[in-house]
Amino acid sequence: MLKELKNSLLSIIYPQECRVCFSQVENAGDGISCIKCWSETRIFDGSEMLCDKCGAFFGDKAAPVAVFCHKCDDHFYDKAAAVGVYEKAMSATVLNLKEQPVLPKRLRELIPAAIERNGFGRADLIIPIPLSKQRRIERGFNQAEVIANEISHATDIHIDKASLSRKLHTPIHRVGMDKRARELTVQNAFEVLRPKLIAGKKILLVDDVFTSGATASYCAKALKKNGAVEVNIFTLARAVMN
Ligand SMILES: [Zn+2]
Numbered sequence: 737m738l739k740e741l742k743n744s745l746l747s748i749i750y751p752q753e754c755r756v757c758f759s760q761v762e763n764a765g766d767g768i769s770c771i772k773c774w775s776e777t778r779i780f781d782g783s784e785m786l787c788d789k790c791g792a793f794f795g796d797k798a799a800p801v802a803v804f805c806h807k808c809d810d811h812f813y814d815k816a817a818a819v820g821v822y823e824k825a826m827s828a829t830v831l832n833l834k835e836q837p838v839l840p841k842r843l844r845e846l847i848p849a850a851i852e853r854n855g856f857g858r859a860d861l862i863i864p865i866p867l868s869k870q871r872r873i874e875r876g877f878n879q880a881e882v883i884a885n886e887i888s889h890a891t892d893i894h895i896d897k898a899s900l901s902r903k904l905h906t907p908i909h910r911v912g913m914d915k916r917a918r919e920l921t922v923q924n925a926f927e928v929l930r931p932k933l934i935a936g937k938k939i940l941l942v943d944d945v946f947t948s949g950a951t952a953s954y955c956a957k958a959l960k961k962n963g964a965v966e967v968n969i970f971t972l973a974r975a976v977m978n
């Protein structure tokens with residue numbers, strides 16, 4: 737309550753500039769982007785053509801049958817889905833989430849429908865993709881946990897923040913990072929600390945952005961090796977490779 741009051745007072749004194757187009761943000765619920773930039777950001781609603789496994793974006797019209805990009809054939813998760821494309825207001829918001837552990841109202845409201853549409857509400861456990869201990873200390877929070885908390889709040893599914901751990905301190909992944917380099921850094925980075933809590937469970941892994949899918953795949957691999965029966969991936973944003 738106090739924090740909200742402080743935020744609204746701050747916005748009067750220091751109006752929020754849109755991180756994309758630098759005009760003024762009209763609506764506090766839109767976070768750090770203006771209405772125009774949000775309206776130009778592609779938010780998925782089920783009418784797009786996406787890879788049925790990894791969620792790769794193929795086009796604006798839905799396919800009559802399931803389509804697959806096949807680049808994800810050897811990924812260990814079952815299905816990945818996102819709220820929208822990593823562009824404009826979405827990419828700015830995802831970047832801001834690494835600095836401030838807050839999700840704008842507009843995004844919070846989009847999450848339940850995306851979870852529902854992809855059948856992710858039947859998970860037994862939500863697991864945010866962990867940061868390494870070192871990065872967690874540097875940042876002060878894990879942005880994936882902020883998203884996971886929101887999903888848990890909307891679905892009543894329990895969050896497990898302790899069973900999956902990131903062993904190595906891997907370099908920050910960037911959207912433009914070479915696929916092979918990215919894969920090498922995450923291959924053996926994850927381990928399951930409490931396998932009894934994972935065995936037999938359907939797990940929803942949560943992260944901020946899905947790029948190559950390597951991180952998600954190696955997390956899923958570790959979880960499945962320890963008995964998880966299904967591992968799906970939910971992210972706010974989906975990078976579109978051209
Ligand atoms: Zn804008």
Ligand SMILES: [Zn+2]
Pocket residue numbers: 787788789790791792804805806807808809
């Ligand atoms: Zn795919």
